[in-house]
Amino acid sequence: MASTIRSAMTADTLDVRVIRKDFPIYQQPYEDKPFIYLDSAASSQRPEQVMQAMDEYYRRFHSNVHRGVYTLAEEATARYEAARVKVGRFLGAKDPSREVVFTKNATEAFNLVAQGLGRVLLNQDSVIVLTEMEHHANLVPWLILQEQIGFTIRYITFDSDGYLVLDELDSILDGASLLGVTMMSNVLGTVNPIAELAAAAHRHGALFLADAAQFAPHFEVDVSGLDIDLLCLTGHKMLGPTGIGALWARSEILDRMTPFLGGGDMIADVRLDGFVASEIPYKFEAGTPPIAEAVGWASAIDYLESVGMGSLRAHDLKLTEYAIANLTGSLGSAFKLYGPKVAADRGGVVSFDLAGVHPHDVAQVLDQHGVCVRAGHHCAKPLMRQIGTAATARASFYLYNDEADIDALVAALEDAYALFN
């Protein structure tokens, strides 16, 4: 596996033709149109290696984890726990075997933070701070908890170029118990100044919670260096399977948190009048976990690390610059870009408006050209209200995309524009 990937790289550039050979979906194009996949910010495709790892796990090693004493059960447990350590190391965790909690996805990880930490950290006099560019995953769990126990939520806004407005950060954070921020906006593409925000939170005695769902697939994450306290991410946006994500948090924070889901495997003892929770991270993993998915995710991380997160970022940046230049060049004033104008300040996500064509219609015409983009509110309705629209179209890039994909996007958009204007 590693040899294929290494040969795909020369001097920090990815050879997309070689990468695509690892992705079976590129071998099965539609019969009548090309396959131009520009929706990895919603969910990435996955390489053969990930599917093989999961297949091998089911064929050779499957049994339930943390239960059996037989050899096969030990094998399954070892692979599941190795995946946990792999995710922890990928994030730069100090204690990877204890600080990673597997969840269904990033959304469940946020719900775990809100219910598991929020309930012990907050009361009706408390304040937490979020931003107006958060995905619903880092909004709704807090709004649910707010209905249940009552506390104040303050929001950091963002400017017309998609940057957080941090002029009054200290007054916004005054008295706050927690600051939750997306590391990279799934709509605007903005990469936020995480180290600066974490430092500001800590100055005010607040914990810092990061949404890495978009960031982790594209950038090196270092929770220790950035001084993050809690971080949520998901496997399926970074070449892994669906059905698995994680919460990483410093062990002393996990120790403070109460279980969110109860059931098998998360307890030390159960009596008819009470229970004793297991130790971290197990006390948060009720029931049989997604074992094959953890194995698959670990394989995805191997793949990303073989490619190199630095090379991946360079590739994203190159495509983003190319996309902004060509979309603006070809469509002129009919093309409106949301988010930072500077590609270096954003990840591989380009949200836009095409004059006179609603984003759904854009996506419909693009589909006819085999170009897959997302259209809608991107699970960020407060953000959409802030930028004054109900929907945008969004193209997003990953390691298997190249300039030809963007050329196809531009051509299809020209067609959509002509049809409606």
Next chain:
Amino acid sequence: MADLDDLYREIILDHYKNPRNSGSIESPPALVEEGFNPLCGDEVKLYLVIEDDRIADIRISGQGCSISRSSASLMSQAVKGKPISEAFDVLARFRRMMGIDGEESGEPEVADVRSLGELAALQGVVKFPVRIKCATLPWNTLSAAIARSLG
């Protein structure tokens, strides 16, 4: 691109760019009903004046794609001035054309479609299942508004 031509008929593009009965009516007397498509963020706001069991006036505002906006515009023309019973009848025929509430085959009655006049232009939407919700959003909102007016 034959399929796209089915979807984006001339009439649809015309109603999208020049929506009929667009705007608002003071409430009261107007009844106001909002509809949302949570999947995509489309919003429709319906202003309805009902007098003597008749839709005396209708105005529509909101945000949406060519399909939901043109469907709203065509709907407003189809029901304006009509008795509520007749509006319900159009609604039922429209839903059948969209493959909802239809026979098992999903094929709408030819007579039904013909009787819908300009609305028949939306028939091509059926070939794009994701867009059916766009087309039916204003109709579902109208249905909710009338149901509320009847108490």
